[in-house]
Structure formats: structure tokens, C-alpha cells
Amino acid sequence: MLEHRKASIELSLKPNTSVHIEQKTSKFLFGCGGFPAVELYENGVSEERKAFLIDRLDKIFKICNYATLPFYWGRYEPVEGHPEEDNRRKAAEYFKARNVTLKGHPLCWHTVCADWLMQYDNNTILAKQLARIERDVTHFKGLIDIWDVINEVVIMPIFDKYDNAMTRVCKQLGRVKMIKEVFTAAYHANPKAVFLLNDFNTTDEYAILLDGCLNAGVPISVVGIQSHQHQGYWGLEKLNKVLERFSAFGLPIHFTENTLISGDLMPPHIVDLNDWQVDQWPSTPAGEERQAREVKEMYETLFAHPLVEAITTWDPADDAWLHAPAGLIRKDNSIKPVYTELEKLILHDWRSNADLVTDAQGKLNLTGFKGEYTLSYQNGEKVNFTLN
Helix, strand or coil: CCHHHEEEEEEECCCCCEEEEEEEEECCEEEEECHHHHHHCCCCCCHHHHHHHHHHHHHHHHHCCEEEEECCHHHHCCCCCCCCHHHHHHHHHHHHCCCCEEEEECCECCCCCCHHHHHCCHHHHHHHHHHHHHHHHHHCCCCCCEEEEEECCCCHHHCCCCCCHHHHHHHHHCHHHHHHHHHHHHHHHCCCCEEEEEECCCCHHHHHHHHHHHHCCCCCCEEEEEEEECCCCCHHHHHHHHHHHHHCCCCCEEEEEEEECCECCCCCCCCCHHHCCCCCCCECHHHHHHHHHHHHHHHHHHHHCCCEEEEEECCCECCCHHHCCCCCECCCCCECHHHHHHHHHHHHHCCCEEEEECCCCCEEEEEEECEEEEEEECCCCEEEEEEC
16 A cells, blocks of 8 residues: 555664654645745734744644645735735745745736736736746745645636636636746746646546646646545546546646535535625634545545645635635634644654664665655764655
């Protein structure tokens, strides 16, 4: 079981010696939204609020090793030429110091787009979009080397809720050409980075778009799949169907935005999740048990799939996007059953720790889950190594 998640190594150490092997991090990316770290460095945040945010981050990133930071253009650069780089950089450095891998989200999207773009013609809008990508990917190189390059392109050229610059450009260029333009800019800015195409549409429409992009030579590193399940758990049948559909491309797969609800489900007649506007959406005991059970099954299924490299729970805590009770912890930072289930999977079931003894030649053969390890001698001496 799970042999594709493991690797073997032979270590040469001191002969006939007892050692303790402890896995410190996983190669697999267990993610969560890292937005609280940005708030931590915003102006005017009280010390009490900072302590609350740090407590939230400590709990979440005890079990997660991967964080998504927000780069929505309309919020990141509300005034042209004045990006809010400082708090994003400090948030990124906060995570980097804790050995948390980072992803920026997103570089291009029709929603939360910069309103000031609307004064320009389409050619100028595209030029500014490409310059924005080059600027931000370059400025954060080494801190953030994974990016959602463009978000939700299946709907982008036909999006009609409100006028916006990216829908205008995508309508003119077409989906594949639009995607190629932004991916090419990102790749030129950092050829060693990982670049995702990301969408909530998991039907053949997205698969056809991916096929067109790959045939056009778009440098897509990873297929990003959103899985906001506010109207109920997909279940194994749909989950496996989605995995089969997107495995056909042979690319790594990231489940980029996963939400499962621990309260009453959103009504099934809602088409756009954003149309469900409520002031409160409480978590319930029965809902929390259901959420824990469903998340466990989903994570176990995805971890067992050889092409899946990352799963991100979108909301760290309840009462975030749409007020949904979709977090791993409650609004007050107390632990939910889903947190306990994931903690057991990530830190225990899918970690390798052992007490071993080297042979007379000092050899030690180890097979374990891929990741970073520490080997400790009884005298306190330690050696770090990677199993990959």
C-alpha cells in the first residue's frame, strides 16, 4: 500500500549503534489557505488580534506544510503602481521560516480584477497583465515558486455578472491564446517554478481546454482542480471520475481549493456558490462528524493516487469565504473533528518514525514516506537526510 509515496535509502553510520529515525516533513503537499499570515502584517492590527492569528496559524500549520497566499489583483494593487508587496513578503517569510511551501493565487483572474484596468483598451490591458505577472513572479522568486497562473478560464470569456478587463481580453483572444500568453510570461520570469492552470469546472469542457493548451505548447506544470463541495460531498464515484478524466494528461494534479461543510448544506438549486449570501452559517455537531468522515475518505483516496501531489483545504477556520463552516478549526480556533482526523493521517499514518540498530558495518536500510528526516544518536548527535 502507498508504495508510490515511499522511497528506500541505505545509510552508512556508526556500527552496532541504536538510532532514532524521525520524519520531519512530507514531500506530499498538505495545504491550507495562508491568508491569516497576510492579516498579521497589515497596518492597524491589534496585539490581541495578532495573538489570535498566530494561534490559528500554529494550529493549522502544525499539520499542514503548504500555504496559499492571496494575490488577487484588485486587492493586491488597488491603486495602479502601488502593490501591497510588503505584507505579502512578510507573510511569505513567516511561512518560509517554518519550512512551509508557498503558492501564490492567482496571477490572472476575471474576478477581483483591478478596476483601474477598465480605462485601457484590450491591448494595453494584456500588456499590463503580462507585466504584472513578470513583476510579481520575479519579485517573489525563491519565496514563492508555485503559482496559480490563471483561474477559471472555462467561464472567463462568457462571464456576465459584471464587466471586467480579463473577460474582455479573453473574449478577444480566445481561451487557449489567453492562457498561452500568461503562462509564457510566468515561465520567462521563473523557468524553474511550478505553474498551475486552475478551474472549478471539472467536466469535459476543462479537459478539452487542457488538451488544446498542451497541443499549443503552453508550459503547464500542474492541473489544478477546485473542489468546493458546499452542496454536499462529491462521493467516491464522482471523485474517481474526475481523477480518471484528468489523469489522462499524465501531469501532476493538485486539488487546490477543497471545502467540505460542517453545517447545513447549501441548497441544491444554487448554480453559482457566490449567490448564497447569508449572515451566519453555523457549524453543527452532526455536520462536524459528517465533515470529518468525508474529508478523511477524500484525503485517503487522493493520497493513494500516484498523480496527486497536493491537497489544499481552502479555509483554515469556519466563517471565512461565504461564512461557510468549512474550516479545520472553528471560528474561535477550537479544534474540530476534521482536524483530529487529518492530524492522525498526516502526522502519524503517513509518517515514518522508527528506532533501529545499525549492523556491524554501520549499514542501515530504511524504507519510508518521502520527505525530510532527522536521525538521532543516543548521545544527542543528529544527522538530517532526505528520502526521495
